[in-house]
Amino acid sequence: MKVIIAGGGTGGHLYPALAIADELCNQEPNTTVMFVGTHKGIEARVIPKTGYPLSMIPASGITRGKGLSTLFENLKFPFRLLESLWQSVQLLKKENPDVVVGTGGFVSAPIVLAAQLQHKPTLIQEQNAFPGLATRLLAMKASEVHLSFEESKKAIKRAAKVFITGNPARKFSEISKRESREFFGLEKSKKTLLVFGGSLGARAINHAILKWAGQLQPFYNLIWQTGKLDYPDVKKEVQKSTNLWFNDYIERMDMAYAAADLVLCRSGASTIAELCNLGKPSILVPYPFATDNHQYFNAKSLSDKNAAILIDNKYIDHQDSFLTLTTLLNDDKALERMSSNAKKLGKPNAAEQIAQRIFQLGQVKS
DSSP: OEEEEEEOSSHHHHHHHHHHHHHHHHHOTTOEEEEEEOSSSTHHHHHHHHTOOEEEOOOOOOOOSOSHHHHHHHHTHHHHHHHHHHHHHHHHHHHOOSEEEEEESTTHHHHHHHHHHTTOOEEEEEOSSSOOHHHHHHTTTOSEEEESOGGGGGGOSOOTTEEEOOOOOOOOOOOOHHHHHHHTTOOTTSOEEEEEOOSSOOHHHHHHHHHHHHHHTTTOEEEEEOOTTTHHHHHHHOOOBTTEEEESOOSOHHHHHHHOSEEEEOOOHHHHHHHHHHTOOEEEOOOTTSGGGHHHHHHHHHHTTTSSEEOOGGGTTSHHHHHHHHHHHTOHHHHHHHHHHHHHHOOTTHHHHHHHHHHHHTTOOO
């Protein structure tokens, strides 16, 4: 069986696609998986290292912003879409896949649309609580739509073949708090706060933690991924100790999650999936400039179910936010309730279930 997967631009679209690809090959080793991407997306760097074949098309999205340059770029969009659609049609004729999968990013739209025009089975996997425009349009004709959040169904204009399967995410083995805190050189008896904001970091969160570090250190352990941009400044201001570990990147997120009693972070779809699968209490600070404000809707989905606390980016360094954080860290019952509620939302078998549906669409039994 041959499957083409289109998704990328960012890791949030690419890594679920890779999890699905790996699971397809795990369930049926004779499966052939090809990725489609663009030269500008993260897939151009990541996919070649995995061994999966990668075909490029010149897809691009609508440029956001104001000004003549933005207007000029967007005037080119219809022509670029037609070019990418034409190349997608030719690629599908050449490769003749059994199923085409779209996981988001502007590269997935022309490939999935071309497959639909050729009456090939298509499956869409949406990571965020608020689906993007391409997903909403392509979902009308897709063979199946797989969502990560129940709330997303309101935006999908169809009733049949819509599944709440979850977002394929990294899996972590169980590690004890004692072992994980020893790994970071932290005190074993203190509550531990894990803070991260992606590879570049989250400036508003970093500024808040820098402001609070002196008040947190005497009472709590802190594992802090600063990201590359703010690491030099943080390094000047604070020093590692027996209850503070920081770096620009955390290589062992399994250890970091295991050590944490509470997580303070952004609300990207992959992060949300990991928090729920692990049942981790969290304070979520949505990135305010995310497309369609999707991080807000991701965070709200959890906060509405008492599985997390949502704090607006512009308020994260306020004293009220600090009190919210420390009060929660000191409230074992609240942490347990939040953990239980998050765990109920977890779907750790998302990749396996989606792979099985792809095989069924391709009329191949795994």
